[in-house]
Amino acid sequence: MKSLFIVGASALFLAGAVSLGITTAERIHLGFALPADEELDIYQQVRKSASKEAPPADFRPQIGAKVPRSVALNSLPGDLTNRLPELRKYDYIVTQDVVALVDPATRNVVDVLIE
Secondary structure, eight states: OHHHHHHHHHHHHHHHHHHTTOOHHHHTTTSSOOOHHHHHHHHHHHHHHOOOOOOOTTOOOOTTOBOOTTSOOEEOOHHHHHHOGGGTTOEEEEETTEEEEEETTTTEEEEEEOO
């Protein structure tokens, strides 16, 4: 029964990702998959505390994009990283109503969260 639930949940997740034009490879790029409710929680918490700094006009927050050095990276809130320790190694930026998780070592966007 549990495996049937997992298969069903996976199918719903993939259907949602496909409807957004997101491939499976892009959704599991972090080495772990964030549940949709966790993604929404991260998005909402970060949006509340985010700075309103605008990145350069030509920057698009998409997976694999390099965040310009002129854009400050923000640390994720402690309550999030305590609950999801796998996120500790990432920072974030907010732009265009998108929260982008960023690897601070490379400044590459590793995940894009939308509401």
